[in-house]
Amino acid sequence: MSGMTYNRPVFEAYPQLRDALPWLQLADLPTRVEPLTALGANGWVKRDDISHAVYGGNKIRKLEFILADAIARGKDHVITFGATGTNHGVATAMLCQQLGLRCTVLLFEQPESQTVRDNLQRMENFGAERIFCGSLARTVLRYYGHPLRLSPRHYFLFAGGSNIAGTIGFVNAAFELRQQIELGQCPMPAKIFVPVGSAATLAGLTIGMALAGLKTEVVGIRVAPSHLGVIPTCTVATVHQLMKRTCKMLSRCGLSLPAIPGPNLIDSYYGEGYGVRSEAGDKATATFAACGITLDQTYTAKAAAAYLDAIAASTDVQLYWHTYNSRPAQDVNDLRPFGNGPR
Ligand SMILES: Cc1ncc(COP(=O)(O)O)c(C=O)c1O
Known part of the structure; x- marks a missing residue:
């Protein structure tokens, strides 16, 4: 990867990660931040739905x-x-x-x-x-x-x-948001809302906000089962574990880490199960549709419901991180090979 331009803000903040962390430019970043004016002056959205020309979303x-x-x-x-x-x-x-x-x-x-x-x-x-x-x-x-x-x-x-590499993608995302705030593209949000399934989105943003020195609170809305039988799968402890493993890797790369808050994981929007629509989620879907944003019933409707409650309860700026692809299905035929591929 010699001659590579490491144009991700996490590499600007920590040049020592360039040699330590393999990275390939696959996403269309930064994704836009936009006001959701229909929701009032404090509603903002981060458009990860368009993170790729063919199939976007947080992945x-x-x-x-x-x-x-x-x-x-x-x-x-x-x-x-x-x-x-x-x-x-x-x-x-x-x-x-x-x-x-x-x-x-x-x-x-x-x-x-x-x-x-x-x-x-x-x-x-x-x-x-x-x-x-x-x-x-x-x-x-x-x-x-x-x-x-x-x-x-x-x-x-x-x-x-x-995994740890995936979590770094969202550590970088926090630095991307900081740049956008510094450029005046959006105000500093009091809270960011994301759905939580396998947890790297919440884990990476929580670490990234602390590293980037932002006071913004990252609020994760659990949308997946908390346990599989007796095994915890989506709990504060499992998210924390992923954060600890990621921080350990970053420390090994020579970063000195600030105090990092534990994950903020909210259970109360989960409803009856993974992928099962909820009443609050359906209402959020209708509200967002009026703003031109399509939510899905499994992930984003439940996180958006929590975000709408926060907007209604406070005048602080709230940011909804839109993690669901919005590119239409027929675009799959537009996919171009990635150069000749690295191999
Ligand atoms: C649209 C969407 N939003 C949010 C998530 C949850 O992200 P994470 O798995 O990082 O918790 C997923 C995960 O599958 C997703 O597909």
Whole structure:
């Protein structure tokens, strides 16, 4: 990667990370920040829905670091898992195809919806091998017990892209927001609202805000089950664990870290289950539709419901981080190969 322009603000803040962290420019960044004037003077949105020309959303930021990490480790086949409507699976399939990597997605069932149908089709169009495993528990067993686990060529990527590399994508995102505030593109928000599934978005932004010296509070809205049987999967402790592992890596790279707050994870918008629509989410979807923004029932509707409550309760500036792709499904045919690929 010699001659590379490291045009991500986290590399400007910490040049020592350039040599330590593999990175590939895959996303269209920075994503815009915009006022949501229909919601009043304190409503703002960060448009990660357009983080890529063909398929946007929050996963693209993570994959810049994840797929670079995979390639740096000599891997040529990514194996990951998600629900049948997984946005992460689509983004990973797309960028693997661009980079000339193979991609396998192990899938568990979720409530049927148009998003599920679209995303299954997208994964196929992007050349991913899709393996339907049934329940979440069966899928997780298949992932952890996979016969290729120890293969030097296969990169096992946790659901949602929430490993340390993926978390760095959102540490960078905090520095990106700071730049936008400094440039006067948006006011300093009191709070940022994000959905929380596999947690790298919340973990990375929480670390990033502290590193960037911003007082903004990052509020994560849990949208995935807190436990799988007795095993915690989406709790304050699991998010904290991901933050600690990421901070440890950053310390090893020579960064001296400030005090970092624990994750702020709110349970009360989850409703009846993963992917199950909620009344507050449906109301938020209608309100956002009037602003020209499409929410999904699994992730963004629930986070947006919390954001709307905060807007109603205070005059402070609130930022909704829009994590859901808004590029139409037919655009998959527009995908161009990534140069000749790195391999
Ligand atoms: C649209 C959308 N928003 C938010 C999230 C949650 O992000 P994270 O997995 O980093 O918690 C996901 C994860 O799949 C997603 O697809």
